[in-house]
Amino acid sequence: MNRAIYDALETIYPAERILMRDAQLLPYESDALTAFNTKPGAVVIPLNEDEIIATVRLCHELDLPFVARGSGTSLSGGSLPIADGLVIGLNRLNRIKRLDPRQRIAVVEPGVVNLHISQAAQPYGLYYAPDPSSQSICTIGGNIAFNSGGAHCLKYGMTSNHVLGLKVVLADGAVTEFGGESLEGVGIGPDVIGLFIGSEGLFGIALEITVRLMPQPERYRTVLAAYDDLGCAGDAVSMVVASGLLPGAMEIMDRLAIKAAEASVNAGYPDAEALLIVELEGEAPQVEAEFEQLNGIIAESGAFETRVAQSEEERARIWKGRKSAFSAVGRLSPDYIVQDGVVPRSRLGEALLEINALKQNYGLDVANVFHAGDGNLHPLILYDGREPGALRKAEQLAGEILALCVALGGSITGEHGIGMEKRDYMPAMFSEEELDIMQALRRAIDPKEIANRGKMFPGGEAPALALQGMHPLEQQGVISRE
Amino acid sequence: MRHQIVSDDLRAPEMAEAVEKCVHCGFCLAACPTYNLLGEEMDSPRGRIYLMKNVLEENLPAAEAQPYIDRCLGCMACVPACPSGVEYGDLLVGYRALQEKQRQRPPLDALARKLICETLPYPRRFRLAALSGKLGKALLPVLPDAFASMLSLLPDKLPPARPLPAVLPAQGERRGKVALLLGCVQQVLAPEISHAAAQVLARNGVEVHMPRQQGCCGSILLHVGEEEQARDIARRNFGCIPADVDAIITTAAGCGSGMKDYELLFKGQADAARAAAFSHRVIDFSAYLARLGLRETTAGFSSQRRVVYQDACHLLHAQSHQSEPRALLNGIANLRLVEIADAGMCCGSAGTYNIDQPEIAAELSRRKVASILAAEPDLVVSGNIGCITQLRQEFARQNLTLPVAHIAEVLLQAAPA
Numbered sequence: 001m002n003r004a005i006y007d008a009l010e011t012i013y014p015a016e017r018i019l020m021r022d023a024q025l026l027p028y029e030s031d032a033l034t035a036f037n038t039k040p041g042a043v044v045i046p047l048n049e050d051e052i053i054a055t056v057r058l059c060h061e062l063d064l065p066f067v068a069r070g071s072g073t074s075l076s077g078g079s080l081p082i083a084d085g086l087v088i089g090l091n092r093l094n095r096i097k098r099l100d101p102r103q104r105i106a107v108v109e110p111g112v113v114n115l116h117i118s119q120a121a122q123p124y125g126l127y128y129a130p131d132p133s134s135q136s137i138c139t140i141g142g143n144i145a146f147n148s149g150g151a152h153c154l155k156y157g158m159t160s161n162h163v164l165g166l167k168v169v170l171a172d173g174a175v176t177e178f179g180g181e182s183l184e185g186v187g188i189g190p191d192v193i194g195l196f197i198g199s200e201g202l203f204g205i206a207l208e209i210t211v212r213l214m215p216q217p218e219r220y221r222t223v224l225a226a227y228d229d230l231g232c233a234g235d236a237v238s239m240v241v242a243s244g245l246l247p248g249a250m251e252i253m254d255r256l257a258i259k260a261a262e263a264s265v266n267a268g269y270p271d272a273e274a275l276l277i278v279e280l281e282g283e284a285p286q287v288e289a290e291f292e293q294l295n296g297i298i299a300e301s302g303a304f305e306t307r308v309a310q311s312e313e314e315r316a317r318i319w320k321g322r323k324s325a326f327s328a329v330g331r332l333s334p335d336y337i338v339q340d341g342v343v344p345r346s347r348l349g350e351a352l353l354e355i356n357a358l359k360q361n362y363g364l365d366v367a368n369v370f371h372a373g374d375g376n377l378h379p380l381i382l383y384d385g386r387e388p389g390a391l392r393k394a395e396q397l398a399g400e401i402l403a404l405c406v407a408l409g410g411s412i413t414g415e416h417g418i419g420m421e422k423r424d425y426m427p428a429m430f431s432e433e434e435l436d437i438m439q440a441l442r443r444a445i446d447p448k449e450i451a452n453r454g455k456m457f458p459g460g461e462a463p464a465l466a467l468q469g470m471h472p473l474e475q476q477g478v479i480s481r482e
Numbered sequence: 483m484r485h486q487i488v489s490d491d492l493r494a495p496e497m498a499e500a501v502e503k504c505v506h507c508g509f510c511l512a513a514c515p516t517y518n519l520l521g522e523e524m525d526s527p528r529g530r531i532y533l534m535k536n537v538l539e540e541n542l543p544a545a546e547a548q549p550y551i552d553r554c555l556g557c558m559a560c561v562p563a564c565p566s567g568v569e570y571g572d573l574l575v576g577y578r579a580l581q582e583k584q585r586q587r588p589p590l591d592a593l594a595r596k597l598i599c600e601t602l603p604y605p606r607r608f609r610l611a612a613l614s615g616k617l618g619k620a621l622l623p624v625l626p627d628a629f630a631s632m633l634s635l636l637p638d639k640l641p642p643a644r645p646l647p648a649v650l651p652a653q654g655e656r657r658g659k660v661a662l663l664l665g666c667v668q669q670v671l672a673p674e675i676s677h678a679a680a681q682v683l684a685r686n687g688v689e690v691h692m693p694r695q696q697g698c699c700g701s702i703l704l705h706v707g708e709e710e711q712a713r714d715i716a717r718r719n720f721g722c723i724p725a726d727v728d729a730i731i732t733t734a735a736g737c738g739s740g741m742k743d744y745e746l747l748f749k750g751q752a753d754a755a756r757a758a759a760f761s762h763r764v765i766d767f768s769a770y771l772a773r774l775g776l777r778e779t780t781a782g783f784s785s786q787r788r789v790v791y792q793d794a795c796h797l798l799h800a801q802s803h804q805s806e807p808r809a810l811l812n813g814i815a816n817l818r819l820v821e822i823a824d825a826g827m828c829c830g831s832a833g834t835y836n837i838d839q840p841e842i843a844a845e846l847s848r849r850k851v852a853s854i855l856a857a858e859p860d861l862v863v864s865g866n867i868g869c870i871t872q873l874r875q876e877f878a879r880q881n882l883t884l885p886v887a888h889i890a891e892v893l894l895q896a897a898p899a
Contacts, residue, residue: 019522023546026536027529034483034506045522072523073508091521113512137512264565330505330566335484385484 001041001084005062009044009086012054019043028087031072031079032134035337035391036420040067040081045089049109049169049207055088056205057173065453068205070111070139075326075338076419078146078200082453088205090141096120097208104213105164105181110141110206114148117211126213129156132415133323144206147198149415151249151322152279154373156214158415160197165210168196170203171446181210200417201452203445217248217281221291222315225303226272230254230356230368233274234349236301237372240278241345243297245290248281250373256332257325257367257380264328267321270305276372277318325369326380333365333382335391337398340416341405345375354404355379362397376414377405403428418456426458483531487538492750493576494538500573501535503566504528510570513563515828515846516553524550527560527570534577544581551577553842555835556705557795557828558739562802571800572746575704582707598834599708603698603715605669609643612636612670637671644673650680650690657687658774661727663719663741665734666698668867672888675867679733679767679890685897686777690731695722699732701740704747705833713747720753720760730764733890735796735866736833738766742801766797768865768889772806780896782815789817790859792850792873792886794866795828807865807889814896822853831868847876854884862886 001020009018019025020042029037046052052068059066066086069079081087093109096117100106101124106117114135117128131150132138138148144166149158156162165179178192196203227233233252240250253261253275261267269275278298280290298306309315329336343351352368355377359366365382379401383394402412402425412418412425426435439457443449483506487498510527511517523529533550536542551574560570587595601611646664660683664676680690696719700712723730732738741764748757765773791811797803811819830836830846851873854862862884864870873886887895 021546022542023533023550024522024524026542027523027526027532030506030532032505032507071508071511089522094521134508137508264567324509324565327505327507327509327565328567330503330507330568334502336505 005041005064008058008062009042009055012051012058013044013046017045017047019045028069028072028089029081031069031074031077033075033077033080033419033421035335036077036080038081038083040087041084043087043089045092047092049093049167052088052090052093052205052207053169053173053175055086056169056171059086059450060171060173060448063448063450065450067452068110068141068145068201070142071113071134071137073134073138074142074146074419075340075416076146076413076421078417078419078452078455079142080420080455085453090139090205094139099124099213101126101213103181104215105210106213107208107210108140109208110139110144112140114138114140114143117213121213122216124213125216127216128162128211129214130159130162133326140209140211141206144197144209145199145201146415146417149371149376151251151319151371153415154250154371155246155248155281160194162212163193163197163209164212166193166196166206167208168204168206171448171451175207179210183212198417200419200456202442202456204451217283217287219282219284219287220248220309220315221280221287221294222309222318223278223280223291223294223298224269224307224309224318225276225278225298225301226270226305227274227276227301227303228272229302230274230352231349232302233276234352234372236276236298236303237348238346239297239301240294241373243293245280245294245297247278247290247294247373249277249279250371251277251322252368252370252372253277253322253325254368256365256382257329257369260328260332260367261321261325263331264324265317265320267317269321270307272305276303277322322369325367326378329367329380329382332367333384335383335385335394336367337381337383337394338416339377339379339381339398339401340413341377341379341402341410342414343375343377343405343408343410345373347408347410348372348375351377351404351408355401358397358400358404362393364394364397366397371414374414375410377401399425420455423456423458426456483535485535485539487535489538489580491576491580493572493579493746496569496572496746497534497538497576500569501531501538503568504531505566506532507565509565510560510563513559513826515555515557515559516842518827519842519845520553525553527564530554531568531570531573534573538577544584548581548585551581553839555795555828555830555832557832558799559795559826559828562799571743575743575746578707579704579709582709594837595706598837599703599706599711602702602834603666603700605666605697608667609640609670612640640670641673643670644677646676646680646692648692648694650684650692652687652689653685654687654777656689657777658728659689659691659726660729660731660770661691661693661723662731663699663733663737664692664696665732665737665867666702668734671871672867675733675888675890678888678894679731682771682890682893682897683731683767686771686774688774691724691727693722693724699737699741700747701736702833704740704743705736709747713751716741716744716747716757717753720756723760727763729770730760731767731770732764733767733865733888734868735766735794735801736868738764739796739800766801766803766806766865768797768807768810769801769803771893772809776810776813776893778898780814780893781898782896783817786816786818787860788820788858789892790820790822790854790857790862791889792829792854792862792864792869793825794864794869795826795832797865798826803865807863810889810893811863814892817896820857820859822857824849824853829869829872831866831872833868836872843872847872851876851880851882855882859884861892863889863892865889
């Protein structure tokens, strides 16, 4: 990072909040996708929104690309730094500015941890619904960038369904507000919030977020069904959906994922080929009626064992196993790639059979954990990065799985985003015209393409890293994928 | 994570394995006290793992990473928080020992450290030092920071030394035979803890051996990376603790977790097997007693008391003793246990941390005391001298009269006359 840039940053930050030394930059060079790492030029730690705005304006003025990040839990490399660019670390903007239990809203800063909102709302019988597995640490800013979901988005929707208002600084330094505190957006024009949420940081940085809070369900019924065949578990999901029930969550884990979760948190899962977790929630009389109906369906679906959580502790334990599953795979394999493809849920069984055939072709282990209710697959491809060519092989298998999802009428990402990882699959889903429209929109907001440059779009100045072998920048040692 | 760690250090395989298992998911961040305070990646568990990896790979000079590794409390809160099963302690302890051998410390820092290593583990020397510390306090304003924080931790007056018998016989039918580790710092600052523990054990039918030749377990030295000295001092206890005891009881959290790690500390040494056998018999006072079951119902308190149990990191995170002390306390009549927010966050004591990093330690203490006060207790109970001293000091600083006691003292107090 050159002197002029440092001098300019010093007009905004005291020296101790501009991180430039190797020991300060290295820990920022990856997020939760360590297959990619890039050392940034500097990391700045703002404490308030004025500092963020000043920083973005400076970047715009100096053509300095930046990446805003929270806790760095992206699984698609969404918060991977840009070589010689700036990282804006937003963790210290972690205040809940207002919580209004009567209006059922909270106004928060971008560095607030997802779970902290629910903890603050808990005394009022309220909670924040989107629950990504990393909710104990991931921040609302990141949730907005990637429109994060979670196990319970089946019933309640993703982040975009829970954000009412946004104050943002766009990539060119303009500060603007979208939406408001009202639950109904009628009459405020197009759904700009919807556009901003899920834009993977390409449009700018959320400064202040108004989220809606929901009343905590009065009753939960959490059912764990064990199957000796993964297909049967998939079929059970179709049966539940066909019956008209809308559970809060429906999740499936296969044998390998169960093994990892057991080793990690000792969840007490039965020994099975597949586990189905179905959670009903809502008002007590309705949940009890649904529970009866669900029991009938599960009994018919060929489950060899069914357990119902008898206490809040048992329910928490079931979920802890599920939510730790990704990281727990670290116990089974030194490296893995998590995929995030979506298939129409009626074709879930088909997709699982195909994935099974693919993994045998490649001779790689794949653990499956997925949000079955909405067809969001999370195959975890296990490989050992120390073996030459292993990463490449795993990436090829990942590519075939994504191609399969698209062929079945689904999508290449459900909630982890495109980020760095899936840029090259964009053309598999979108035509050139569609990609051009997205680019035009992005350039209208960020003409210099400084906000999270290199993410989401294939090609361009920060192009194909995966699959096509070494990129020229990689050959020069500017970027690396170790 | 992939790595290129090549080292001929005996502990390198364990260090490499910890790095390998880390998937950089970030679940550890929420549990880490320094990350909560400082909010920067370098001061988080995964950030430190990444830094240590880079130093071990020779990509980064150790001196650059040092401030961030030094700031780690070693509280191990990240270990139970980690879904991938990273043994962070294996990496940290091994790394610190490795670096300490090569590290050039500034003269005053080295002197302060030497003072710690040569006094704390030796009760007689520490007693002497503590007494002369009173003199030092008069000089506080002119002393460098490292000394000032050391001195400020010393109490104004020391309790009198109270020797214990070599054996305290079991009362009634004998249900067990144990050795009690008296510790080093604790013997000087709070000898009443061992007295209480021995009496509670005896009343519950346990024969308690307290050989006079026993000394420090070496954990405090290991914590600061003085591996050789830690081994030397630990060996003295191998000889004097009877081989036929059912258990070796500790009443301080760090001693217990440190002794449970002897297997790694003695890896490759001639007496490795002996160390392992010793280590497997180590158990915390509350865990032993909860497992044995109290023989007599405690009489309890005459009036209702609200009690906060302060979890010591090295009991909760390093030894997974969450339920045992609570079960013992819940058995006391008229004692109402109240839970506090962020119970798993370190109080800032952390071995010699309050001496090495006084500012962070002070902020952690302030936060801990705020959580405790919010629960409005009449009494705070802990199973660790470090936490007890740290809390007493912060209470005194805030002019609070809230008492803090060791769980052994509470059990003794609540026992039938």
